[in-house]
Amino acid sequence: MQARKYAFLSLGAAIATIALKLVAYWLTDSVGLLSDALESVVNLVAAVVAIWALTVASRPPDDEHAYGHSKAEYFSSGAESVMILIAAIGIGYTASQRLFDPQPLENVWIGVLVSIVAAALNGGVALVLLRAGSQLNSISLRADAHHLLTDVWTSVGVVVGVILVSLTGWLVLDSLIAIAAALNIVWAGWRLLRDTGNGLLDAAWPAKDQGRIDAVLAPYREQGIEFHAIRTRMAGQRRFVSLHVLVPGEWSIQRGHALCEEIEGKLRGLMAHVT
Incomplete structure (x- = not known):
C-alpha cells in the first residue's frame, strides 16, 4: 500500500x-x-x-x-x-x-x-x-x-x-x-x-545482491556446512531464494532444522520482501 x-x-x-x-x-x-x-x-x-x-x-x-x-x-x-x-x-x-x-x-x-x-x-x-x-x-x-x-x-x-x-x-x-x-x-x-x-521470466537477483547471500553463507561454510543449488528470482517487490543445505552426517534432524531456520532468518534480514 x-x-x-x-x-x-x-x-x-x-x-x-x-x-x-x-x-x-x-x-x-x-x-x-x-x-x-x-x-x-x-x-x-x-x-x-x-x-x-x-x-x-x-x-x-x-x-x-x-x-x-x-x-x-x-x-x-x-x-x-x-x-x-x-x-x-x-x-x-x-x-x-x-x-x-x-x-x-x-x-x-x-x-x-x-x-x-x-x-x-x-x-x-x-x-x-x-x-x-x-x-x-x-x-x-x-x-x-x-x-x-x-x-x-x-x-x-x-x-x-x-x-x-x-x-x-x-x-x-x-x-x-x-x-x-x-x-x-x-x-x-x-x-x-x-x-x-x-x-x-524469473530473472535472478543482480550480482551485487547475490554477493550479499554469499556473505551470509560464508561463516557457515567455514564451519563445514555446504550449500548448493542456490537459486534466486524476483517478482515485483518480492524476492525469492532457495538453496540446499548439507550438514555433517552425525548431526540430528533437530539440529539441522534449527540451522536452516537460523539461515532463513538472516537471509530475510538482507532486504525487505525476501522469501
Missing part, C-alpha cells in the same frame, strides 16, 4: 503537467511542445495502470496464488512500455507532417516558461519515485520514474528547439527536435519492455 501512495503522486503530477504543456502548445503552436504534452498523457494512463497493478500486487497469497500477486506489477510496466512506443509513433507522425509544412511559432517565451515549470515538476516527482522504487523494490515505481525522467529530457530538448527556432527563424527545427524526442522515447520504451520481460 505504501508504493500505491507514490503512484497517486505520479497521477497528480501527470494531470498538472498535461495542463501546463497544453497551455504551452496553445500559446506557441509548436509541434515539439505538442509532442511533449502527448507524452504526458501517456504518463497519466501509466499512473492509473500502476495504481491498479500495485493494488493487486499488495494482496496476500491465497489458495490459487500461493506465491502472492506481486507479478501484477509487470502488467503495469509492460502496459507502460507499449504506451510509450505508441506515443512515440504518434509524435513522429505529427512531426513528420509539420516537417513539410512548417508553421511560425507564437508567444515563444511564455510557452517556454510554462514548459520549464512542467519539466521541473516532472523532475522532482521522478526523483521521489526513483528513490521509493529502489527502497520498495517496485518495478512499477521505477518504470514510472524513468518514464518521467525521459519526459524531462524530452522537454529540455523541445524547449531548446523552440528557442532556436525563435532565434534563427529556421522553422523546420521544431519538427526535427520532435522527431529526435520520439526516437528517445522509443529507446526508453524498449528498455522498459526488456526489464518487464526479464521479470516475467
